[in-house]
Amino acid sequence: MLGQLLATLVGLAAGAALRPVVVALAVPAGEPVSIPCMACSPCPGATWRPYALRLLPPGGRCSTCRVRLCAPWLPELTTAAAFAAVAAGGTEGWYAAAQYWLALIGSALLLVDSAVQRLPDALTLPAAVGTFTLLTVASAHHEPGSLGRALAAAAAAGVLFTVLALGGMGLGDAKLVISLSALLGWHSWHVALLGLMMSFLLAAVVAVFLLLARRSTRKSTMAFGPFLIIGTLAALLAHS
Template structure:
């Protein structure tokens, strides 16, 4: 219980650090990152500028012109919820760090994909590289799990979603994201990976039906798939942990 509370608090702080990244990358494909406030400072500055990581208040408003950049408290609460789910699973060691890494970047990707229907490369690639490095560290420490199975599931998930992307059912960003999600699930078990896939499609189908029933969407509407992948992964990791 104490570890869950601590993880939730760390999630709130990590979510605050994530906010400028979400604001910067939540732009339509082909547009440069919003590394300055588009309302009061529309001139683009170099991507390496420290402005990228300038803290933004939880109100989600620009400190200069008070223009709305992001919904209030959204990154903080999303990350805190993701961290609480990871803590509830009770994983330990480098495998736990890999799960928190997925939870942090997953929270950012979930918000960005929901807003602009894309999964930016800097986050999906950081998720893949970081997860594989952390699971390699877990393997070196002889933690319970299999690095070989993690690599096989990562490759299979990436390959499967690349085929889906070619068929046009999901995007290429989903395929890149599936590599890190597959790795962390595969480290645990084959069952976790299969369960995550089932949960992802159940969540996606439920959301699609709800959108149609509430007449917010129509049959040709596209639905951001990344959030379902991330929630399905965290859910499967939690269910199979006990």
Template sequence: MLHQLLVPLVVGFAAGAALRPVVAALIVPVGHPTCPAGPVHPRSLYGLLLTTGRDHSGHWGVPCLLEVTTAAAFAAVAAGGASGWYAVAQYWIAFLGAGLLLIDSAVQRLPNVLTLHAGAGTLVLLTAAAAAGEPGSLSRAVAVAAAAGALFTAAALGGMGLGDAKLAVSLGALLGWHSWQAALVALVTSYFLGAVVAIGLLVTGRQHRKSHLAFGPFLIIGTLATLVTST
């Protein structure tokens, strides 16, 4: 099993390295201008490297965090055993999802450039899967994506960000291709993980009741976990 995961781990690590300049440019708080394209000084990666998030002092955390996260996401997809264009769609979400997970965790934003590419790419790849006659349902994928988008757009009225709604469209489509049940399980799993982390942060005093906890990472983790166990 470990041998079968070696290639996805290596490819995922390389994909994370390729994504790093994009994440470095986007991992800034809401309202701040994005960093220019090209080489970025390591200190600007304060969120990516798990710094305090309070300033740009550049306290180093986990080295190669993006690469390791992407490698783990690719390994999870491979462990799920999906094949064909549906597998490619899962790797696409794992690729962009790793960057979105770290950006949202650090600065609580889900940039349009990643969420919209995630949605468009997923739709194209699932359409290719349908054209190839792979098991699954494109119409159900579209229906779940629309339902997820509507649900999280309504939730945005209660304080949840619209970025979560855009992300939910691509994740919902990926889950909906498999089944409505998978989409429901992923949603429950995501909220459960979010609740556990929120309670843990409250108990340890790292957050208070009015603190805002980024939900995007839990949506991504909940989706990948569901796909791994249901594919």
């Protein structure tokens, strides 16, 4: 219980640090990445640098011009929930570190994809590098799990989603699922399949609900990244 509370508090702090990254990357495809406040600095293409990021207040408004940049406390609460879910699974060691890493990057990806329906390489690439690095270290320390199976699951999911991308699904989903499937595949093939099944099932339920509520049509598009991330966390929790 104490560990889960601590993880939640760390998640809140991590979400605060993540907020400017989410705001900067939540731009439509093809547009330049912006620094946190376009109103204060209207030339994002010339001013974007990692050091341009600065902490933003939890209220979601620019501290200089008070323009609304993000929903209040949204990054903090999202990351705190993700960290709490990982802690509830009770995993320890380097495999737990890989889960927390994806919980952190996944929270940012979930928010960006929900806002603008894109999964930027600036997040999916670090997600993959960090995940495979931590799983490799976990394997070197002989933690329960299989690095070979993780790599095989990542490759299989990557191929599947690349094929799906030819039918309209985004390539960002194919990049993201590589990291998520590696994390699940480390555990077992059953968990890897369960994570994908839960992701598609959750997406289908939400799509049907939106149709019945007349909030979307058959031609509407929907971000799939959040369902992949939530489905992964749910599958890990189910087999904790």
